[in-house]
Amino acid sequence: MVKVRNLHKSFGSLEVLKGVSFDVSKGEVVCIIGPSGGGKSTLLRCINHLEEPDKGLVEIDGKPVVSTTRSIFRKDHHLNKMRSEIGMVFQRFNLFPHRTALDNVIEGLVTVKKMRRKEAREIGLEYLRKVGLADKVNEYPSRLSGGQQQRVAIARALAMQPKVMLFDEPTSALDPELVGEVLAVMRDLAKGGMTMLVVTHEMSFAREVANRVMFIDDGQILEEGPPEQVLGRPQKRRTADFLRRVV
Numbered sequence: 300m301v302k303v304r305n306l307h308k309s310f311g312s313l314e315v316l317k318g319v320s321f322d323v324s325k326g327e328v329v330c331i332i333g334p335s336g337g338g339k340s341t342l343l344r345c346i347n348h349l350e351e352p353d354k355g356l357v358e359i360d361g362k363p364v365v366s367t368t369r370s371i372f373r374k375d376h377h378l379n380k381m382r383s384e385i386g387m388v389f390q391r392f393n394l395f396p397h398r399t400a401l402d403n404v405i406e407g408l409v410t411v412k413k414m415r416r417k418e419a420r421e422i423g424l425e426y427l428r429k430v431g432l433a434d435k436v437n438e439y440p441s442r443l444s445g446g447q448q449q450r451v452a453i454a455r456a457l458a459m460q461p462k463v464m465l466f467d468e469p470t471s472a473l474d475p476e477l478v479g480e481v482l483a484v485m486r487d488l489a490k491g492g493m494t495m496l497v498v499t500h501e502m503s504f505a506r507e508v509a510n511r512v513m514f515i516d517d518g519q520i521l522e523e524g525p526p527e528q529v530l531g532r533p534q535k536r537r538t539a540d541f542l543r544r545v546v
Contacts, residue, residue: 300323300324300325300326300327300359300360300462300463300494301321301322301323301346301357301358301359301463301494301496302322302356302357302358302361303319303320303321303322303342303346303355303356303357304320304355304356304357305318305319305320305354305355305356306318306319306320306342306345306352306354306355306356306357307352307353307354307355308338308341308345308350308352308353309353314518315338315341315518316338316341316342316345316352316518317338317517317518317519318355318519319338319342319355319515319518319519319520320520321513321520321523323463323494323496324494325492325494326492326493326494327494327495327510327511328489328493328494328495328497328508328509328510328511329495329496329497329509329510329511329512329513330497330498330499330504330505330508330509330511330512330513330526331343331496331497331498331499331512331513331515332498332499332500332502332505332512332513332514332515332529332541333514333515333516333521333541334516334541337515337516337517337518338515338516338517338518338519339467339498339515340467340468340498342498342515343387343465343467343496343498344467345357346364346385346465346496347364347382347385347387347465348364348381348382349387359381359384359385359462359463360384360462362381363381364381364382364385383407383411383412383459383461384461384462384463385461385462385463385464385465386456386457386459386461386463386464386465387456387464387465387466387467388449388452388453388456388464388465388466388467388469389452389467389469390467390468390469390471390472391472392440392445392448392449392451392452392472393452394440394448394451394452394455395440396439396440396441397439398439399436399437399438399439400427400432400435400436400437400438400439400440400443400451400454401420401423401424401427401436401437403440403451403452403455404423404426404427404451404454404455404458405419405420405422405423405458406455407455407458407459408422408423408458408459411459412459419458422458423436423454423458424436426454426455426457426458427451427454429454429457429484429487430450430451430453430454430457430484431450431480431484432447432450432451432454435447435451444477445472445473445474445477446473446474446477446478446480446481447480449469449470449472449473449481450480450481450484452469453469453481453484453485453488457488462494463494463495463496464488464493464494464495464496465495465496466485466495466496466497466498466499467498468498468499468500469481469485469497469499470482470499470501471500478501482501482504485497485504485508486504486507486508489508497509500545502530502542502545502546505526505530506526506527506530509526510525511523511524511525511526512524512525512526512529512530513529514529514533514535514537514538514541516537516541521535521537521538522534522535522537522538530542530546
């Protein structure tokens, strides 16, 4: 479902990604862990082309999102089509403050997919129910908790019916007591067979839900494997040092 080959990205003289390559199968949940500044978020942003890689290839379900050897794939119409197949949830919720929860969810359906508002509203209501917010459809973000706002953001991404979901530390901006409600939604998505790449510091979630864990540091994948191996019996000293500090 996801193919990444030799991905490079620099910001000025700082090389953030140094030739990252991996595959993610359909329905697989891959948790990406590692220290701040190691390249995790930049990797997700390059997959979705929110950042343009300097070099490399990204494919979703066999279709290129990014190919620095073929300029045709940088055209806006192609990128917009591919992005509609990739859902992304950020650390911050990025909701429109002047629109209700339901209006936030259906925005992409109306503006990107050109769906009629009545049809979009039915889909939006369905996904707000799925994330446990059927009673909050007409509330504005300012009247929602952080966990509720993040669940609206997840519903918004899911409403576009993506093939892959990218989560960039979706609980890091939440108060501790609100983390569980967001992780519960993500667990349900995993059980439902959604392909997911999750940058996270929630090691218990990675241990429970992930099919595979990747440890990224200094722009490279230093170790990857089943969670019981990477989190329980890391082979690299750098991985073990990191886990000692966060677990």
